[in-house]
Amino acid sequence: MAHTAPEPSATAPELIRNFSIIAHIDHGKSTLADRMLQLTGVVDQRQMRAQYLDRMDIERERGITIKSQAVRMPWEEEGVTYALNMIDTPGHVDFTYEVSRSLAACEGAVLLVDAAQGIEAQTLANLYLAMENELTIIPVLNKIDLPAAQPEKYAEELAKLIGCEPEDCLKVSGKTGMGVDALLAQIVKQVPAPVGDPNAPARAMIFDSVYDTYRGVVTYVRVIDGMLHPRERITLMSTKTQHELLEIGVSSPEPVPTKGLGVGEVGYLITGVKDVRQSKVGDTVTNYAKPATEALEGYREPLPMVFSGLYPIDGSDYGPLREALDKLKLSDAALVYEPESSVALGFGFRCGFLGLLHLEIVRERLEREFNLDLISTAPNVVYEVTMDDNTQITVTNPSEFPGGKINEVREPIVKATMLAPAEFIGAIMELCQERRGSLRGMDYLSEDRVEMRYTLPLAEIVFDFFDQLKSRTRGYASLDYDPDGDQVANLVKVDILLQGEPVDAFSTIVHADKAYSYGVMMTGKLRKLIPRQQFEVPIQAAIGARIIARENISAIRKDVLAKCYGGDISRKRKLLERQKEGKKRMKMVGRVEVPQEAFIAALSSDAPTGERKK
Numbered sequence: 001m002a003h004t005a006p007e008p009s010a011t012a013p014e015l016i017r018n019f020s021i022i023a024h025i026d027h028g029k030s031t032l033a034d035r036m037l038q039l040t041g042v043v044d045q046r047q048m049r050a051q052y053l054d055r056m057d058i059e060r061e062r063g064i065t066i067k068s069q070a071v072r073m074p075w076e077e078e079g080v081t082y083a084l085n086m087i088d089t090p091g092h093v094d095f096t097y098e099v100s101r102s103l104a105a106c107e108g109a110v111l112l113v114d115a116a117q118g119i120e121a122q123t124l125a126n127l128y129l130a131m132e133n134e135l136t137i138i139p140v141l142n143k144i145d146l147p148a149a150q151p152e153k154y155a156e157e158l159a160k161l162i163g164c165e166p167e168d169c170l171k172v173s174g175k176t177g178m179g180v181d182a183l184l185a186q187i188v189k190q191v192p193a194p195v196g197d198p199n200a201p202a203r204a205m206i207f208d209s210v211y212d213t214y215r216g217v218v219t220y221v222r223v224i225d226g227m228l229h230p231r232e233r234i235t236l237m238s239t240k241t242q243h244e245l246l247e248i249g250v251s252s253p254e255p256v257p258t259k260g261l262g263v264g265e266v267g268y269l270i271t272g273v274k275d276v277r278q279s280k281v282g283d284t285v286t287n288y289a290k291p292a293t294e295a296l297e298g299y300r301e302p303l304p305m306v307f308s309g310l311y312p313i314d315g316s317d318y319g320p321l322r323e324a325l326d327k328l329k330l331s332d333a334a335l336v337y338e339p340e341s342s343v344a345l346g347f348g349f350r351c352g353f354l355g356l357l358h359l360e361i362v363r364e365r366l367e368r369e370f371n372l373d374l375i376s377t378a379p380n381v382v383y384e385v386t387m388d389d390n391t392q393i394t395v396t397n398p399s400e401f402p403g404g405k406i407n408e409v410r411e412p413i414v415k416a417t418m419l420a421p422a423e424f425i426g427a428i429m430e431l432c433q434e435r436r437g438s439l440r441g442m443d444y445l446s447e448d449r450v451e452m453r454y455t456l457p458l459a460e461i462v463f464d465f466f467d468q469l470k471s472r473t474r475g476y477a478s479l480d481y482d483p484d485g486d487q488v489a490n491l492v493k494v495d496i497l498l499q500g501e502p503v504d505a506f507s508t509i510v511h512a513d514k515a516y517s518y519g520v521m522m523t524g525k526l527r528k529l530i531p532r533q534q535f536e537v538p539i540q541a542a543i544g545a546r547i548i549a550r551e552n553i554s555a556i557r558k559d560v561l562a563k564c565y566g567g568d569i570s571r572k573r574k575l576l577e578r579q580k581e582g583k584k585r586m587k588m589v590g591r592v593e594v595p596q597e598a599f600i601a602a603l604s605s606d607a608p609t610g611e612r613k614k
C-alpha cells in the first residue's frame, strides 16, 4: 500500500551536492576522481587501485571511461558534514547521450582543463551539455605540477569561454593532490543543493545501468521527488514494467544498502532484472502503488548510428558468436544485431553501434572475452531511401540498397566541432572540403587557437576522418560531433563483381563523385589478392549495370601433376588430396575460387580506424 507520510531521507537535501567532472580525454578526470576518493577517505591508500572508477579491463587498458558510475563521499566544511555525490561521465563522443543523462543528475560540474593543453573539442562539447542542463560550472585547471603548464594563459581562455574572471579558475594537480581540498570546498560552496518535493510520488531518473554477473542489472538513479524504499514495487515509466526493489543503496564506492533514497540522493537499485535494456538510461522510476503521472524529461532510445557485419573467421564459431552477442547485450543496451549471411564470409551478424569506438569495443570484447576470431565489414551508416512510388526503405547494409527507380537518398549528418592551433585552419578546411563538409562558423578562442564548426555527413567521419585530422594537424586538433538529422545526397551503390557475380561483402554506398575511386581501388586490390584461375577472371566495379572500373586476372592452368611425369601413383594421389583440402578453404563466387584470406585481407586494410587515444 502507499506510504502515508514520507520518511525523512537518509541525508537532508541541503547537505547533498551532486556534481560531475567533465573534461577532454586525457585531461586527468580519473586521476582527480581517485584523489578525491582518497582525500575524503572513502578509499584508503592500500585499496587504492589506479582509476578506481573504471572497472572494465578494456577501460583501464585504453584509459577511457565507458560506463558512468556514482560515488558518495563525505566532506566536512565548517563543522558540517556534506554528502558529495560524484557522478562519473563517459568521455567519448559515442556516448554523448549517457553523458547528458549523467549531467542531468547533477547540479554542478567541475570543468577540468589540462593546464598544458588548454581547451579541447570535448571540453566544449561537455560544457555545452552542462549548460543545457543549467549546471553551475566550476572551472579548474589541472596538472599544474607539469613544467609545461601555463595556467595563467589557459585561465584567460577558460574565463573568456564561460564568462568569469581568470582568478575564478581553480588550479589543481590530481597527481600530487595540490588544490584538491580547496576544490572540494568550492563544490560545497558553489554547487546548489538539490530541490524536490519529498511529498510527491517518487520520481527517480536512471542515469546508468550496468550488468553485474552476480547481482544482475544494477541501476543507478538520482531521486528527484519523493522517496524509494527497499522491497516496494516500482514501475519503469517508458515500458510500464513493474519490478520489486530487492536492494537499494549508495556506492561508497563499494555498495552499501540503505533504508531508502530521498530527494536529491544518488544511489543504486537492484531489481533482479537480467537485461540492461529493461532498465534504460533516461527512464523514470516511480512507485507502483502511488505512481507519478509525468515522467521526467529527456528519455531517448539509444539509436545505433553505425553498422557493420561481424563474421567468425572459422565458420564453426557462428554458434559461439551468437551466444557471446547475447551475453554482451545484457550489459550494453545500445548494441543491436541480427543474423545475416554473405557469399564471401558465410554466416554472421549485422550489428548496430553508437559509433566507431563502440564498434571497436564490442569487437575487442568478443575477441578477448569470448576467444573469437572475427572479421568485420567496412562500417556504414543508415540510409533512408525513397523510391519513385514513395515507398520508404531503410538501408543498414549496402547489399540491401534497392535497384530500380529511386527518388531520393537521405544520409545522416553531424555537427562537428574541431579545435586546433590557427596555423592548421587551411589543412582542416581542406580535409572537410574533401569530406563534403560545409563550414558553419569559426571562432578564435585565443590569438592562436580556433574553434571550427562544420556540418559533415556521418559516413565521411566513420572511415578515417579522425586519423586524417590528427595527421594533418600534427596531432594538435581535437574533434567532437553530435548527430544533426539527415540530408539528401547523391549517393550510389558500387558493387564489385567477380566474373559478373556481385560479391556482397564489398558493396558499398558512396557519394557519386567518389564511386570511381572506390571502384578502382577495390578492383586493384582484389587483383593482387585473388590467385589466378584456370580461366580469365574479370573483376569489375559497377553502379547498377554500368561498369566503372575493371581489372583482369589472366588464366593459368595449374597442373599439380605436371612434376610427376610417369611417377608413382601414390604420390599423385597425395598431391590430388592436398589440392582438394586447399579447396575447402576456398569460397566459390560463381565459378571463381577465392581463398577466404583474400576477402579478409581486402576488408581488413579498410578496417575502421576509430578514435583511439593519441
Ligand SMILES: Nc1nc2c(ncn2[C@@H]2O[C@H](COP(=O)(O)OP(=O)(O)OP(=O)(O)O)[C@@H](O)[C@H]2O)c(=O)[nH]1
Binding pocket: 023, 024, 025, 026, 027, 028, 029, 030, 031, 032, 062, 063, 064, 065, 091, 142, 143, 144, 145, 146, 172, 173, 174, 175, 176
Ligand atoms: N603531471 C600530471 N599528470 C597527470 C595529472 N592528472 C593526470 N595526469 C596524467 O594524465 C594522463 C591522463 O589522466 P587520466 O586521469 O587517465 O585522464 P582522464 O581524463 O580520466 O582520461 P579518460 O578517462 O580517457 O577521459 C595520465 O597519464 C595521468 O597520469 C596531474 O595532475 N599532473
